[in-house]
Amino acid sequence: MLFGPPGAGKGTQAARLSERLRVPAISTGDIFRANIAGGTELGRKVVAYTSRGALVPDELTDALVRDRLARPDAEAGFLLDGYPRNVAQVEALDAMLADAGTPLDAVVEITADPEAVVDRLLKRAAIERRVDDTEDVIRHRLDVYADQTAPIAKVYADRGLLVQVDGIGDLDEVTERLVRAISPALAH
Numbered sequence: 001m002l003f004g005p006p007g008a009g010k011g012t013q014a015a016r017l018s019e020r021l022r023v024p025a026i027s028t029g030d031i032f033r034a035n036i037a038g039g040t041e042l043g044r045k046v047v048a049y050t051s052r053g054a055l056v057p058d059e060l061t062d063a064l065v066r067d068r069l070a071r072p073d074a075e076a077g078f079l080l081d082g083y084p085r086n087v088a089q090v091e092a093l094d095a096m097l098a099d100a101g102t103p104l105d106a107v108v109e110i111t112a113d114p115e116a117v118v119d120r121l122l123k124r125a126a127i128e129r130r131v132d133d134t135e136d137v138i139r140h141r142l143d144v145y146a147d148q149t150a151p152i153a154k155v156y157a158d159r160g161l162l163v164q165v166d167g168i169g170d171l172d173e174v175t176e177r178l179v180r181a182i183s184p185a186l187a188h
């Protein structure tokens with residue numbers, strides 16, 4: 001599982017890691033964006049949250065991940081990108097994984113200085129035109145991260161699962177740091 005503040009490069013690195021590890025990357029943010037773009041019922045339900053940079057309610061998000069993890073391509077392993085995002089979601093995921101008998105091998109926190117990520121996100125806004133990349137929404141997403149998501153680091157650290165990787169630097173270098181950080185956990 002991979003988490004980190006908005007703009008830390010989480011999505012890009014998840015895609016790269018998923019190729020290296022040959023497991024699907026399951027990104028709740030990407031799934032929400034695809035549903036919004038496709039005009040689905042789920043998309044209509046979540047757009048009010050994602051466009052403001054607020055978390056989508058847990059019931060919707062947990063159900064989505066439960067369904068996704070049940071698909072055959074996740075049987076041999078998976079990389080979670082952007083889920084869980086608060087302590088309640090950690091507990092929901094615990095229950096799903098206990099049912100499936102597949103514990104997490106490792107939890108990686110990609111770290112980045114908040115001012116550096118605001119800059120990165122404003123640059124991304126100009127390229128990708130994400131509606132949640134305006135400065136106000138970015139600042140709100142950083143607050144949500146600090147209040148709700150950052151506390152999950154301690155939960156996983158207490159379980160001995162947390163590794164932290166510096167997300168600032170050359171893309172390839174960060175990928176190598178990630179691979180090095182999780183290799184011991186994947187070796188058994």
Ligand code: AMP
Nearest residue numbers: 028029049050054055056061082083085
């Ligand atoms: P991301 O692409 O991971 O930055 O996610 C984009 C947006 O999707 C977030 O700002 C939230 O509105 C929503 N989102 C993604 N993952 C979750 C999650 N695990 N729980 C609630 N909302 C989420």
